[in-house]
Amino acid sequence: MPSDPESNLAIQKLRQFAADAVEDVSAFRDEISVHIRASRLRSVCEFLRDETGLFFKYLSDLTAIDHYPGEPRFETVYHILSFETNQRLRLKVRIPGDDPRVDSMVPVWPSAQAFECEIFDLFGIQFIGHQDLRRILLPEDWEGHPLRKDYPVQGSITRWP
Amino acid sequence: MAVTLEKVPGQEEKVILSMGPQHPSTHGVLRLVLELDGETVVRAIYDIGYLHTGFEKSFEDKTYSQGITLTDRMDYLAPLSNNLAYCLAVEKLLDLEIPPRAQWIRVLLTELTRIGSHLVWLGTHAIDIGAMSVFLYCFREREDLMHIFEMVSGQRMMTSFFRIGGLALEPPLGWLKAVEKVVKKFPARFDEYEGLLTRNPIWLGRTKGVGVISKDDAVAYGLSGPSLRGSGVNWDVRKNQPYSSYDKFNFNVPTRNEGDVYARYQVRVDEMRESLKIVKQAMEGLPEGPIKANAPHFVMPDRESMKTSIESLIYHFKIVTEGFHPPIGEVYHSIESPRGELGVYVVSDGSPKPWRCHVRAPSFANLQALPKMIEGRLIADVVACIGSIDVVLGEIDR
Numbered sequence: 001m002p003s004d005p006e007s008n009l010a011i012q013k014l015r016q017f018a019a020d021a022v023e024d025v026s027a028f029r030d031e032i033s034v035h036i037r038a039s040r041l042r043s044v045c046e047f048l049r050d051e052t053g054l055f056f057k058y059l060s061d062l063t064a065i066d067h068y069p070g071e072p073r074f075e076t077v078y079h080i081l082s083f084e085t086n087q088r089l090r091l092k093v094r095i096p097g098d099d100p101r102v103d104s105m106v107p108v109w110p111s112a113q114a115f116e117c118e119i120f121d122l123f124g125i126q127f128i129g130h131q132d133l134r135r136i137l138l139p140e141d142w143e144g145h146p147l148r149k150d151y152p153v154q155g156s157i158t159r160w161p
Numbered sequence: 162m163a164v165t166l167e168k169v170p171g172q173e174e175k176v177i178l179s180m181g182p183q184h185p186s187t188h189g190v191l192r193l194v195l196e197l198d199g200e201t202v203v204r205a206i207y208d209i210g211y212l213h214t215g216f217e218k219s220f221e222d223k224t225y226s227q228g229i230t231l232t233d234r235m236d237y238l239a240p241l242s243n244n245l246a247y248c249l250a251v252e253k254l255l256d257l258e259i260p261p262r263a264q265w266i267r268v269l270l271t272e273l274t275r276i277g278s279h280l281v282w283l284g285t286h287a288i289d290i291g292a293m294s295v296f297l298y299c300f301r302e303r304e305d306l307m308h309i310f311e312m313v314s315g316q317r318m319m320t321s322f323f324r325i326g327g328l329a330l331e332p333p334l335g336w337l338k339a340v341e342k343v344v345k346k347f348p349a350r351f352d353e354y355e356g357l358l359t360r361n362p363i364w365l366g367r368t369k370g371v372g373v374i375s376k377d378d379a380v381a382y383g384l385s386g387p388s389l390r391g392s393g394v395n396w397d398v399r400k401n402q403p404y405s406s407y408d409k410f411n412f413n414v415p416t417r418n419e420g421d422v423y424a425r426y427q428v429r430v431d432e433m434r435e436s437l438k439i440v441k442q443a444m445e446g447l448p449e450g451p452i453k454a455n456a457p458h459f460v461m462p463d464r465e466s467m468k469t470s471i472e473s474l475i476y477h478f479k480i481v482t483e484g485f486h487p488p489i490g491e492v493y494h495s496i497e498s499p500r501g502e503l504g505v506y507v508v509s510d511g512s513p514k515p516w517r518c519h520v521r522a523p524s525f526a527n528l529q530a531l532p533k534m535i536e537g538r539l540i541a542d543v544v545a546c547i548g549s550i551d552v553v554l555g556e557i558d559r
Contacts, residue, residue: 028490029253057380060495061504061521079493079504079521083380083394086401090493111383114529122217134164137210137558146218153222 005032010054010089017047023094033090038102041093045108048080048089056080056089059105062115064123068149073097074125078105095125104130122147164208166196175203178540182211186289186544189554191528193543200539205532212558220518224484225251226325226461228518233319235520236556238281241274241310242498244323246520249404250494250505251325254487255459262450263327264406269340269443270313270322271405271496272436276347277306278499279433283354286426286548290367295357302350305343312336326460327453337444344441351433358426368423372534372546375420382533383526386501387432388550391425393418398497405496410439422549429551459485484513500524500551522556 005011005027011034015022021040026033036044048056061079074095081088095102104127105112116127117136124145127133135142144151166177181192190211196204216231223231228251232243245267252259259267284299307317313332314322322329358364374384379392389396397414399407415431417424453460461480462473479485489511495504501523508517527550534546 029256029492031492033491059383060502061493061506061519063506063517063519063521065508065517077506079506083396088402088493090491109383110381111526111529114525118525135210137213139210146215151218153218 008032009085010048010056010087013051013054014044014048017051018044031088031090033092035092035094038093038095041091042103042105042108045078045080045091045105048091049108053085054082055084056082057109058083059109059111059115060088062105062112062119064119064125064147066123066147066149068097071097074100074123076102076119076125080109100124101126101128103128104133106130121145124148164192164194164206166194166204166206180543182208186285187547188285188552191547191552191554191557193531193547195535195540195543197540200541202535202538202540202543205535205543207528207531209528209554209557212554214559216559217517217519220515222514224513225487225515226480226484228515229324230319230321232520233321234555235522235559236498236500236503236524236553237318238278238553239274239499240318240320241270241322242278242496242503244321245271245405246494246496246498246503246505248323248325249496250492250507251487252454253492253494254490254507254509255325255456255485256488257326257454257456257459259327259405259454260451261406261448263452263454265443265447266328266332266452267323267405268407268410269440269447270310272439272443273306273309273340273343275436275499276433276440277303279429279436280306282429282499282548282551283426286545286551287358287364289544289548290364292358292361292364295354298350298354302347305339305346309336309339309343312339324453324461326456327451331452337447340440340444344437344444347437348434351430355430359430365423367541367545368426368549369419369421371422371538371542372549373419373421374530374534376418378533379420379530382530384501384530384550385523385526386497386499387428388425388501388527388530390414390416391428392420398495398502402495404494410442412436412439422545425549459487486511486513495521498523500553500556501527520556520559522559524550524552524554525557525559528552528557 005025021037021044023035058081060081063077065075072094076093078091120133121135176197178195181187182190192208194206195202220228232247233240236243280299280303284296287295311317314320376393395416400414412435415428457476466473487509491508493506495502504521506519510516535543
């Protein structure tokens with residue numbers, strides 16, 4: 001019997017705090033996903049981290065999805081964890097494909113640092129306010145962003161001299 | 162060299178030292194750029210990516226079953242833990258019920274993997290700090306575990322033994338005898354290592370008070386596993402969010418409050434003993450029954466039924482050629498790997514290949530705390546700190 005995501009304390013508190021920031025809430029296999037409006041991401045994350053009874057102090061994972069050729073093309077996905085309530089929550093932010101940028105969450109969770117570099121490297125999403133955004137896995141002069149769907153799995157264009 | 166530290170103009174001349182990627186104590190191909198004032202590290206940054214193989218892109222081009230072989234190669238010291246995390250994530254997506262026997266064998270083998278991984282950590286960590294003999298002893302014991310993995314799966318390292326819905330094969334007769342031998346033999350061996358290190362004045366001098374990371378910093382920097390528990394956070398996915406029937410086993414979660422290299426050492430050594438307790442329980446209470454879930458659309462049929470039933474043959478053909486179609490959705494499943502929280506995030510669009518498969522590698526997050534640990538300390542402590550967070554570069558670079 002799947003539980004109703006709206007009865008979750010975190011969702012109720014989040015709706016009270018900023019009803020306009022929540023785009024939609026869904027649940028799949030008892031995991032709750034919340035889509036957050038990109039402009040309100042920072043305040044929502046700070047709220048979830050500091051609010052009594054929630055304390056989502058631990059950023060488990062940060063990644064992105066490319067929905068090419070769909071639009072909005074990208075999504076960043078935040079898996080956060082609260083040691084106090086033993087609960088996980090998934091936040092998602094929709095990002096347009098023509099100008100992929102979103103606020104950096106390093107001020108909220110310092111552990112986002114390397115994850116954001118990885119997303120910048122492999123998806124080409126800019127993180128506004130990230131102090132040291134660089135290619136972390138690929139060489140600095142690498143062309144393209146491999147985890148984008150329009151990047152081929154195998155083979156590359158060879159330039160003959 | 163792409164990653165460098167710029168000299169700050171107007172300041173006294175400092176030495177910029179590039180450590181790695183071929184340095185023996187960087188445990189793989191980790192490169193550190195250190196700014197030194199005499200022997201003191203002023204600033205440090207890490208440079209990774211030397212082992213980047215694009216696993217996450219490869220996942221998108223393979224069916225769900227084929228993806229298992231990629232997971233082995235990420236954390237090459239704990240392949241079975243990686244298999245487990247991936248299988249559990251896909252099984253969650255498919256909503257499969259795994260039979261108890263398969264769950265028990267999974268627990269048994271992943272705990273042996275944990276011991277094996279910690280043995281490599283202990284050996285290399287000790288040899289970094291100068292204790293040569295521990296290294297030889299640890300690898301001697303690891304060989305026994307490798308022997309068990311080879312018995313069970315045919316492979317020493319790249320096992321791919323856990324499959325979606327259960328196990329690849331029923332383990333061979335007599336494998337529990339080998340496990341029993343290990344359970345009997347290892348406690349004395351752990352005492353042997355501890356006798357060499359735990360109260361050794363050189364070891365204490367090199368590890369106590371070195372690389373201290375506070376509880377709040379550990380959480381903020383995303384540390385997990387023994388490194389987190391060494392800083393006083395009592396969090397273990399096996400205990401707090403049990404998977405694969407870990408809730409049916411009786412074990413403790415070792416925790417230390419000091420947050421230094423020595424605390425992390427103690428946590429891991431205690432963990433090896435706890436793992437052995439779990440192995441013993443799993444071995445003694447191993448239930449009988451099937452080793453694969455009853456879900457013919459998703460799980461490969463066994464060879465015997467393929468020879469006798471046409472349905473099995475059809476399902477086998479479909480799973481092998483096309484793959485199965487999972488429901489549309491996304492799941493995140495995490496397990497406690499030897500290095501910390503290993504999470505797999507799978508996004509399905511209903512086709513036989515995952516739309517996106519991301520691996521939350523514990524070492525990738527743990528490495529972020531390294532500059533914090535070593536800044537302001539001597540260069541000799543850098544080696545002790547790298548060893549203490551137990552990074553595996555295959556997993557970091559993926």
